Amino acid sequence: MKQAIVTGAGGGLGFSICKSLSENNFSVAAVDLNLTDSEKTSDKLNNTKPYAADVRDEESIISLYEKIDNTPDLIVNNAGIARFGKLLDQKLSDFQDVVQTNLIGSFIVATEGAKRMVKEDKKGSIINITSVHSVNPGPGVGAYPITKSGLYSLTKLMALEWGEYGIRVNAIAPGFIDSGMSKPFFENPKVRKSRGKAVPLQRLGSADDIANTVLFLASEEASYINANEIVVDGGVIHSVLMHLPRD
Template sequence: MRTAVITGGAAGLGADVARRLSEAGYRIGIFDLGAERVAQTASEIDNAVGIEADVTSPEQIAAAFEAFGETPDLLVNNAGIVRFGAMEAQSVQDYIDVVNVNLLGSCFCAREIAPAMMERGSGHIINFTSINGIHPAPGVGLYGPTKAAMANMTQAMAIEWGPKGIRVNAIAPGMIDAGMSKPIFENPKVRAVRGGGVPLRVLGEAADIAEAVLFLDSEGAKYISGHELVVDGGVSTSVMAHLPRE
């Protein structure tokens, strides 16, 4: 049975990834904040164990992997936060929190488990980036910059750990009608304008991201490493389509 740890898996995209991998036969570890909500989500998923852990704490991460009881085949660094507001208006604490959770949290989880994966000679890490890391959006402070740094970190880990049998990839979701973006798309006007701006003319679903995780972790993707897979209906490549024409 393949095993996967999903950080931030108690809700949003991570919970869907956990559900989809469980359906595909994986044993699942969910690391997230809040003992009750972690236990609740895990109880709804076959073969899942929920472990309360803050990814910004190397001690809690080490304890969580210990509690999971085995080196997972796959680590999904999905836990992430965004703080909305103008760059100059965000607090110093906002900047620190976003860097800590998104960039350092993912790094801490990967560095905790990579030695055991290397010893085994196999492992796969998927970092959740964002199209904001490729094309900056206004009003999200250091969110995009942390995702850009995570994309570079993905490549750095892939070249350092590849020789020891570890693949490291990233998934960059676009505008997904789930998780942290769901409240944005509850406004019908925003939903119509943003959805209409996607070449495929539709917002993404959590399932689109979960399927991408399953594909990247499949045997068919065994030669893919250091790659950032953009799952966005084409929106991040569509700037020319939005320029006025005669």
């Protein structure tokens, strides 16, 4: 069995990613800020162990890698947060927390993992969960889009530097996903309908849409895919011209 590490494992996308990996020959380290959150996922799955670690904190991540039995074959940087509000109203501490979690946290988890992979000559894959905000920043979500485009840039840089060790690094940019941090937003039927209709495929995405893409990128079938961001959004980021008024 291959060893996977999934951060943010207690959340909406994290659960589906852990589930699909655990059902497909991966032993999964389900990592979240609190053990109870990791256990919410691991208790429901086979081949999955819960761990508590804070991606913002280098010491916490070093100690996490010391606890996990095997050097990872796959790292999924999925932990992420958003602090809503316009830039003029943002508290600096919120802005910094989003950068520290989404961007610096992903850097810490990936580099600490890659150091161990290189040392053991273990080839593998790192997948960073970004967002459609990495391509087209939406207003009103503070630092979130900046961290996601930064994470895509970091993805490319890591891919360039670590390709020689056989480590592939890619990103997945989810669109409007009816799960996790967006679930409360889509509970409003009006928002749900209008957002669903804005997507060329006429539906919101699911956590499984993202988990399936993780599984593909982690597989041998994707062994020549590197330094990419796969946008999983039903086509919405390319739909501007579709929404212009017509005579």
